[in-house]
Amino acid sequence: MDELKKLLSGIEEVNREVMNNSKNYIDHLSKPIGSLGVLEEIVVKLSGIKGEHIKEIKKKNIVIMCADNGIQESGVSSCPREVTATVTENFVKGTTGVCILSRYYNNDTTVVDIGVDKEFTDPRIINRKIRYGTSNMTKGPAMTREEAIKAIKIGIDIVKELKNQGYDLIGTGEMGVGNTATSAAIISVFSGIDSDLIVGKGSGLTDDGLSHKKAMVKKSIEINKPNKNDVIDVLSKVGGFDIAGLCGVFLGGAIYKVPVVIDGLISSAAAICAKELSSKASGYMFASHLSAEPGAQYAMKTLGLEPMFSLGMRLGEGSGCPIAFGIIESAVFTMNNMDSFNEAGIDKKDYIDIRKQ
Template identity: 50%
Template sequence: MKELYFMENIKPLYTDKMLEAKRRADNLVKPVGSLGKLEDMAIRLAGITGALNNYVDKKAIVIMCSDNGVCEEGVASAPQIVTATQTINFLKGITGVGVLARHNSCDLKVVDIGIKEDITHKSLINCKIRKGTSNIAKGEAMTREEAVKAIKIGFDLVYKLKKEGYKLIGTGEMGIGNTTSSSSVLMSLTGCSIDKAVGRGAGLTDEGMKKKFLVINQILEVNKPKAEDPIEVLHKVGGFDIAGLVGVYLGAASCRLPVVIDGFISAIAALLAYRIEPLSKEFMFPSHISLEKGYSLIMEQLGLEPILDLGMRLGEGSGCPIAFNIIEAATRVMNEMATFEEGNVDLENYKGLWENKS
């Protein structure tokens, strides 16, 4: 896609380095494969960075915040002002993701990419495109040019974070009504039925769900996005927060940083990034199984398996700091465990002991 000229240098994983990492993992003082997914993560990290030993001591979660014009249709259980209120609370560190990020020693990068209200804070990254998307029940969310601009914002931010020494990136979002846009994107990309794509979001009633179903059917009828053109899907029925996160995933792939997917909205952005550039999924690590409908379908589309299952569905990026801890554990295994030779363990005798216990 010529309009995304800035992502042309995305390359595959370093398979030679992954083979080297696999050889080391197989020779650590343990039965082969006994640390399961931790070994898989360490091997893929080697493929991402080109280094056998990786350190993820500096971590950040990028939270894209934006409002959605479709809130006019009454599809959300919370008032739209909550987008601005929670954005301020992110900056104060008093939200779910704020507490978990602090607990796991990672930073929050809070971005205003399209909040309806104007917020001033020394730590806010102000990249506002405009004050929310248009009402997608009546027409397209944004222009194609705005969608590309939003993608570029996320892309450039990841490059800036890499220059600042960050080694691991997470994704989060805030935007009342964004499960409606996300479900519309999912149905447009996959052709799935509405019952597989639409959940209760922040807590809709049964009556609210009926309304949401009707509105999403209207959204797709009005906009008719083409699945084969993911940028068209994004600009017609997506959101600025989603578009910014698409850029984060593409940026992570371009500058070879591992990036962690949070919940449903973050996952739909990951699916869009994958449809734009399939290689981008090699740099993604899903944090947790979201209970929001549509999430499991997205994971099937990506061919990825989440790290955790904690019954979470908060969003905000809240799954990322917990997953960061697991990914860091994978790096410690590769970096600090001894091989049989380094630990002066007789491999043949060890194998015999293991087989006797099996």
């Protein structure tokens, strides 16, 4: 824990002076002030993260954390446990939804086995296995505090490695049968909202199955009594290795000054944990889409972020991130290629062309 505390202490606020300079530059482009809305906000925020007006995105990567969840044995999913391993293997084959979208939007993926109930031989699946899935949280804690901290540090280390490889925009994805149940529990604890309002059908439960899932999530919270003032306690009791790993990815983004994109419900739960560990971390996050899962709106409210789009998606895997990457890149390209008022022959005072700095 001491090492994690040291890393967290190094997180800095985004650079407000650079953000103000970036906004001033954008306000002097040949358009009505604010007329490109969120696209302008994206570039300003990116500049604050990078500490300079951002001119391009060079390399993009989605980190996909894969792990099994013990609560699956309590019937909270329509999928058998083995699906986690199968989809994990399909990620590196490039056949899943996030892989096809990534191919279209030209971003890479990093597949991490942080707790799948299978040994993999494919070297493209990075082995960071803590153990073969968490314990069933309806009977007690999902993991130990030490395991939760280890998972967080794995996520932080992955971001460090990716930054060293030249990636300057990261997305968050996951795979783990039962992880919409763990996510709902985490969001409920931190938001203070009844878990019944947050739990959704996930991979396609019947109405009866949904009722049972709600009961299991509520039971998990009641039995474990997670302390919302202690993030590690919450993660270890009602979380998953995938969520804890993604929490580390968000923290790594803040530590190493790399913007990180949230996908849907599961990565939102991880983002909440990261924000609770360091309030400064949210300055490095972008929300991609509003998931169709009922808990998504509560998660966004807890994070204080606005999603870029809403397409009724609920696949997970990080599938919202490639689309968000496209929006982010279009924003950067537009702000750096429009004429200023001066270039357009319109006099505007107090203009500084920071593209030339």
